[in-house]
Amino acid sequence: MATRMALEDMVDACADIDAAGFWSVECWGGATYDACIRFLNEDPWVRLRTFRELMPNSRLQMLLRGQNLLGYRHYQDEVVNRFVEKSAENGMDVYRVFDALNDVRNVRQAIAAVRRVDKHAQGTICYTESPLHTVQGYVDLARQLMDLGCDSLCLKDMAALLKPQPAYDIVKAIKDDLGQDVRIHVHCHATTGVTLVSLMKAIEAGADVVDTAISSLSLGPGHNPTESLVEMLDQTPYTTDLDEARLISIKDHFAKVRPRYTQFMSAITGVETEIFESQIPGGMISNMESQLRQQGAGDKLKEVLAEVPRVRAVAGYPPLVTPSSQIVGTQAVFNVLMGRYKVLTAEFADLMLGYYGATLGERDPEIVEAARVQTKKEPIEVRPADLLEPEWAKLREEADALEGADGSDEDVLTYAMFPGVAPNFFKARPDGPVNVGRDPAEVAVEQQNQAAGSGPVKGPIRYSVSMDGKDHHVTVERV
Amino acid sequence: MATRMALEDMVDACADIDAAGFWSVECWGGATYDACIRFLNEDPWVRLRTFRELMPNSRLQMLLRGQNLLGYRHYQDEVVNRFVEKSAENGMDVYRVFDALNDVRNVRQAIAAVRRVDKHAQGTICYTESPLHTVQGYVDLARQLMDLGCDSLCLKDMAALLKPQPAYDIVKAIKDDLGQDVRIHVHCHATTGVTLVSLMKAIEAGADVVDTAISSLSLGPGHNPTESLVEMLDQTPYTTDLDEARLISIKDHFAKVRPRYTQFMSAITGVETEIFESQIPGGMISNMESQLRQQGAGDKLKEVLAEVPRVRAVAGYPPLVTPSSQIVGTQAVFNVLMGRYKVLTAEFADLMLGYYGATLGERDPEIVEAARVQTKKEPIEVRPADLLEPEWAKLREEADALEGADGSDEDVLTYAMFPGVAPNFFKARPDGPVNVGRDPAEVAVEQQNQAAGSGPVKGPIRYSVSMDGKDHHVTVERV
Numbered sequence: 038m039a040t041r042m043a044l045e046d047m048v049d050a051c052a053d054i055d056a057a058g059f060w061s062v063e064c065w066g067g068a069t070y071d072a073c074i075r076f077l078n079e080d081p082w083v084r085l086r087t088f089r090e091l092m093p094n095s096r097l098q099m100l101l102r103g104q105n106l107l108g109y110r111h112y113q114d115e116v117v118n119r120f121v122e123k124s125a126e127n128g129m130d131v132y133r134v135f136d137a138l139n140d141v142r143n144v145r146q147a148i149a150a151v152r153r154v155d156k157h158a159q160g161t162i163c164y165t166e167s168p169l170h171t172v173q174g175y176v177d178l179a180r181q182l183m184d185l186g187c188d189s190l191c192l193k194d195m196a197a198l199l200k201p202q203p204a205y206d207i208v209k210a211i212k213d214d215l216g217q218d219v220r221i222h223v224h225c226h227a228t229t230g231v232t233l234v235s236l237m238k239a240i241e242a243g244a245d246v247v248d249t250a251i252s253s254l255s256l257g258p259g260h261n262p263t264e265s266l267v268e269m270l271d272q273t274p275y276t277t278d279l280d281e282a283r284l285i286s287i288k289d290h291f292a293k294v295r296p297r298y299t300q301f302m303s304a305i306t307g308v309e310t311e312i313f314e315s316q317i318p319g320g321m322i323s324n325m326e327s328q329l330r331q332q333g334a335g336d337k338l339k340e341v342l343a344e345v346p347r348v349r350a351v352a353g354y355p356p357l358v359t360p361s362s363q364i365v366g367t368q369a370v371f372n373v374l375m376g377r378y379k380v381l382t383a384e385f386a387d388l389m390l391g392y393y394g395a396t397l398g399e400r401d402p403e404i405v406e407a408a409r410v411q412t413k414k415e416p417i418e419v420r421p422a423d424l425l426e427p428e429w430a431k432l433r434e435e436a437d438a439l440e441g442a443d444g445s446d447e448d449v450l451t452y453a454m455f456p457g458v459a460p461n462f463f464k465a466r467p468d469g470p471v472n473v474g475r476d477p478a479e480v481a482v483e484q485q486n487q488a489a490g491s492g493p494v495k496g497p498i499r500y501s502v503s504m505d506g507k508d509h510h511v512t513v514e515r516v
Numbered sequence: 517m518a519t520r521m522a523l524e525d526m527v528d529a530c531a532d533i534d535a536a537g538f539w540s541v542e543c544w545g546g547a548t549y550d551a552c553i554r555f556l557n558e559d560p561w562v563r564l565r566t567f568r569e570l571m572p573n574s575r576l577q578m579l580l581r582g583q584n585l586l587g588y589r590h591y592q593d594e595v596v597n598r599f600v601e602k603s604a605e606n607g608m609d610v611y612r613v614f615d616a617l618n619d620v621r622n623v624r625q626a627i628a629a630v631r632r633v634d635k636h637a638q639g640t641i642c643y644t645e646s647p648l649h650t651v652q653g654y655v656d657l658a659r660q661l662m663d664l665g666c667d668s669l670c671l672k673d674m675a676a677l678l679k680p681q682p683a684y685d686i687v688k689a690i691k692d693d694l695g696q697d698v699r700i701h702v703h704c705h706a707t708t709g710v711t712l713v714s715l716m717k718a719i720e721a722g723a724d725v726v727d728t729a730i731s732s733l734s735l736g737p738g739h740n741p742t743e744s745l746v747e748m749l750d751q752t753p754y755t756t757d758l759d760e761a762r763l764i765s766i767k768d769h770f771a772k773v774r775p776r777y778t779q780f781m782s783a784i785t786g787v788e789t790e791i792f793e794s795q796i797p798g799g800m801i802s803n804m805e806s807q808l809r810q811q812g813a814g815d816k817l818k819e820v821l822a823e824v825p826r827v828r829a830v831a832g833y834p835p836l837v838t839p840s841s842q843i844v845g846t847q848a849v850f851n852v853l854m855g856r857y858k859v860l861t862a863e864f865a866d867l868m869l870g871y872y873g874a875t876l877g878e879r880d881p882e883i884v885e886a887a888r889v890q891t892k893k894e895p896i897e898v899r900p901a902d903l904l905e906p907e908w909a910k911l912r913e914e915a916d917a918l919e920g921a922d923g924s925d926e927d928v929l930t931y932a933m934f935p936g937v938a939p940n941f942f943k944a945r946p947d948g949p950v951n952v953g954r955d956p957a958e959v960a961v962e963q964q965n966q967a968a969g970s971g972p973v974k975g976p977i978r979y980s981v982s983m984d985g986k987d988h989h990v991t992v993e994r995v
């Protein structure tokens with residue numbers, strides 16, 4: 038639902054969001070750009086400029102996958118620079134920059150670019166657990182990020198695995214080591230039901246900002262509810278200074294919008310704590326289940342979930358977040374269905390060979406060798422983007438040649454990140470945005486009609502009718 | 517749903533619950549007794565004995581409304597004694613005894629009875645907020661309860677209003693004042709989304725036991741999820757020692773059962789924080805809304821919610837819990853619809869006159885006088901039950917006269933508490949329990965048929981029918 042909501046369903050809430058007193062408004066980037074052009078026929082740059090106009094007093098914030106930008110491969114540095122420049126020009130203020138492997142080399146260029154355009158660069162620690170991940174390790178990572186010139190840090194818990202005590206310990210250790218004035222934001226999902234407590238402990242340890250979502254869009258695999266956080270801090274030494282009347286308006290607005298997007302909502306509505314074991318984000322488990330069912334192996338889910346931590350160990354304990362979660366998860370499925378490492382996916386082979394960057398732990402040499410043999414590619418130690426040739430000019434040329442492309446850098450970036458989707462989007466763009474939300478009543482009636490096959494015959498349907506002993510050929514069509 | 521689930525849908529989980537390591541299993545009392553005989557044609561005493569048999573290693577726990585037992589009026593002391601004796605005999609171990617007004621005189625008899633049968637007496641503090649309610653006030657109440665000989669205390673937050681800091685302050689103050697070995701249980705609902713944090717702070721302050729529900733039956737107006745609590749304490753100095761494999765089995769069991777009871781589930785699935793203002797439990801707000809709509813005053817809800825705290829002040833700031841929540845809420849509706857205190861409900865008049873017991877604050881003398889005039893009853897200062905004549909013999913006589921009554925004390929108690937429902941129940945009892953759960957697929961088809969009016973065409977519908985090459989205009993209508 039986070040990626041499917043139409044801009045027009047958000048605009049009426051912007052004045053309240055702008056005045057509610059948030060430190061920043063995360064409103065762009067992540068998977069939303071992709072969804073805009075793929076499903077909504079909406080230009081993400083128009084969306085950004087709209088937010089800029091409607092929320093003049095707010096810091097606009099985005100999630101940026103480091104050297105991957107918002108795409109699924111590494112880009113040459115000039116593309117990274119251009120993306121940051123254009124997004125800043127269009128109104129972005131705060132860049133939360135992360136790398137799925139916590140390899141700082143993959144965020145260095147983006148952070149430098151953000152600093153050059155004088156915007157807020159937030160270095161991100163992807164939180165995960167493994168025998169190698171320690172509080173001191175996170176402090177070291179924090180120091181490396183601050184050394185790159187970050188304005189703040191984010192402790193990002195994408196899978197709701199951050200428990201209260203580690204939240205406290207990590208935030209406290211970073212503040213103790215790097216100084217109390219190092220700004221730390223904490224980002225937790227709500228899936229496991231425990232992370233509002235983690236936010237409390239993070240705040241007690243000195244966290245400066247924590248992420249929430251308005252209650253009517255909160256919980257499940259989303260975030261903890263803003264209003265609950267406000268109430269949580271009542272009578273403590275901490276306060277949010279948020280405007281509660283504004284929060285109620287925002288809540289009411291999205292409570293009305295939400296039912297239009299039921300079809301895009303996660304099946305997880307309560308809490309899911311079994312993911313502490315596999316560390317696979319909740320949403321992915323259902324994907325895996327359907328992958329397995331398609332292979333006639335629907336009964337193997339437990340086996341796959343048990344295999345995931347082993348695959349993760351072989352790969353050097355990467356955090357599981359886009360794209361590493363998919364890469365590790367799919368290899369675990371292959372291992373269970375075809376035998377361990379009998380077949381490597383192309384992406385898993387690349388991960389083993391260093392083409393996504395460095396992992397904290399050593400990667401299993403035997404599987405690295407298998408990857409080398411299967412792909413005929415050599416393992417690398419350098420920053421993956423160092424292997425890339427300049428590509429901006431070529432991307433511009435290709436983009437400009439597309440029907441409907443407008444010659445702007447923004448269009449080149451759209452094409453660069455989503456070369457498979459951009460051509461259709463540019464062509465269809467003049468038709469304007471598509472609102473994929475549906476009137477719940479209408480959906481219900483449609484489902485009923487489908488399920489029950491009810492309603493009058495539409496036809497034409499051919500019948501053989503025997504009337505008074507005589508056969509007739511009858512065609513019926515509604516008029 | 518908590519009151520509508522059939523015993524047969526619970527029994528398969530009992531072995532796991534019994535072995536999971538809970539301090540106690542709350543499984544009887546509260547509103548479940550009423551629902552058993554009203555909706556399920558199930559003898560609550562059979563249910564209790566079944567639990568006793570299926571969970572031999574567990575402390576069985578119940579909620580008891582003090583001098584009201586499980587009914588809606590005050591009972592003479594002998595009835596209270598009999599109830600406690602019979603329930604202990606049938607297997608009850610832990611009695612959580614509360615009074616809606618926190619009037620200890622109303623729990624004294626029940627607690628003494630529990631002590632006499634050598635079971636665990638838990639004195640309950642109903643948590644509420646008002647200008648008169650202070651931490652010290654709760655400590656004083658705790659001391660009074662312990663002075664009655666309670667084995668433990670419960671801080672009961674029936675409306676999810678207990679925020680983290682007050683949770684910490686109250687538990688800590690009670691422990692500091694009465695001793696660290698005073699056992700404190702904390703019971704919070706989850707409605708406002710903030711109370712898992714309150715449980716954390718209560719534990720840090722020394723709480724011994726906290727209440728949860730298995731995740732597949734948790735959240736909304738229910739309780740916080742057990743599994744999340746277990747994870748919350750990981751790496752802290754606290755642990756639950758619960759068996760996680762058993763928890764998963766219990767979760768899976770009720771995840772399968774839950775869809776059968778969708779029709780009985782609360783509309784509140786996310787969080788609701790606006791209730792901090794009115795203190796009206798979430799479930800009651802929807803009741804009020806429908807009350808108001810029936811009076812053609814559906815637009816007055818906000819006015820009523822604003823009136824509730826004023827009515828509560830006039831009544832001396834009672835906590836809002838069954839039955840005080842209904843009494844105060846309904847009077848607020850009357851005030852808005854008919855003018856302030858133009859008409860008093862019989863129950864509100866009784867509350868003002870002291871017939872439910874004493875409130876912490878003074879009751880508004882003007883309204884007390886109005887209640888006196890309207891009801892022609894005098895205000896009282898004594899414990900309400902002191903005004904009652906012995907009634908056991910009469911209750912037995914009336915119960916024994918009912919068709920289907922079996923002459924047992926248990927049947928007398930059922931009749932005593934639910935004189936309106938018991939006669940039908942005794943008559944129908946031989947037919948055995950009714951499972952009101954429904955196959956979700958079956959419910960869906962039924963709703964579809966109703967909504968779409970499917971099945972055969974009703975018409976009139978016009979068709980163009982071609983028969984043997986010749987066109988006809990045909991109108992079809994069901995007759």
